[in-house]
Amino acid sequence: MLVNMAFTDEEEKKIDELLSRGIERVYPSKEEAKKILLSGKKIRVYLGIDPTGKEIHIGHSVVLLFLKRLYEAGHIPIVLMGDFTARIGDPTDKDAARKQLTAEQVRKNMATYWDQISKILDTDKVEKRHNAEWYEKMDLDNFIRLASEETVQQMLARDMFQKRMKNKKPIGVHEFLYPIMQGYDSVALDVDGEVGGKDQTFNMLVGRDFLKNHKKREKLVFATKLLEDPVSGKKMSKTEGNLVSFNDLPNEMFGKVMSFPDEMILAIFECATEVPMEHIQEIKKGMNEGENPKDYKLELAAELVRMYHGEKEAKKAREEFERVFSQKKLPEDIGEYKLKGNTDLVDVMVDSGLAKSKSEAKRLIGQGAVAINGSVEKKWDREINPGDVMKVGVRRYIRIS
């Protein structure tokens, strides 16, 4: 009846962090979830990932770190690769190209996904599943029966569809199929819970309904926060250009973090790192007391690079950043370009990839964006010689050989 008292304060604290850090909302409620997590029973919670081939980025960190905390607390995380659903495309991600992925592509993607996930958690402690396991065998009649458990009204209630109805934008019938399939995953896996971004809430709740219908049991739904710019309200995404991928090189990663708006510092610390919450509170306090957010952002950038590339690389990236941007010196490693053919400035810019076309190169030159050996060059027919160092914009350098 009551919570099993065999749990220490330490363990309870862990559960509290599991239920709050990076978490937007828990269904049916945090209290209910806590009761179950502390009941002594090992529960199984899954995360669904569609191996569409995109890189895994720090927006995924929240859910992955959740899984890590889950096994640290003695429960069982499952990662479900949506190798079958990847072929449909989740309408939640409206940019998702609807290209048909071949089985071979999906297999390759999955391999790189595991590789990237292992940077956050120990994949040996995770149950690995694929939804092709059950969908490849499912008959049409079974599927239709499944579909009949949801109503069109329920589907249309989804905010995304509401919006599209309002804007008179098309809604594909297949877009109704996706939540149904994702929902059935819960039944097939026979899980106790699911974790996903808050944009997945609808899909996750469909699974909750299905589990009630099929197995007469409750499913916990953990909807995590999304990393979004608190000012513009925009979700971080690849098109915004500032998305940090697990595979980013150290310097690139460091620079991207430094270009985040200050307002995101706390949220990223909370959602994408394992820095203790106590320390994050101190940072919050520090910033409120007027300390320079830049210093905390440097710390954040270093921490993220450390997570994916190790202590040494993090230190190097930080030094590099301070050298190039704070002291405006040349970066340590500059790409080389071997002169060939025309040696006019414009031609060299195009050939070396500093500009996409001659028109663009000329524009940049006209804007004073191009410097050779430290001084701005405005003549586009200026001759380039081996040994020259060219700079375009703030961060693109190239050394001529």
Next chain:
RNA sequence: GGGUCGGUGGCAGAGUGGUCAAUUGCACCAGACUGUAAAUCUGGCGGCCUUGCGCCUACGAAGGUUCGAAUCCUUCCCGGCCCA
């Protein structure tokens, strides 16, 4: 199946015969500013060069009318809405 409205640059969305390579916003690039940013301001944002008020390619696709078409006509493809 019928009716009707529409398909424009990365996106959103103007433009309805010439001055349209196409208003504007977002995104993007550069410059200024700065504490790295953000915000702001300024400029740019199809390509090519002999840099001209030049040439080529572009407004769903293919044809046609016209001195001239994103704009008009025909057919086709795709979509929204309404009716069945």
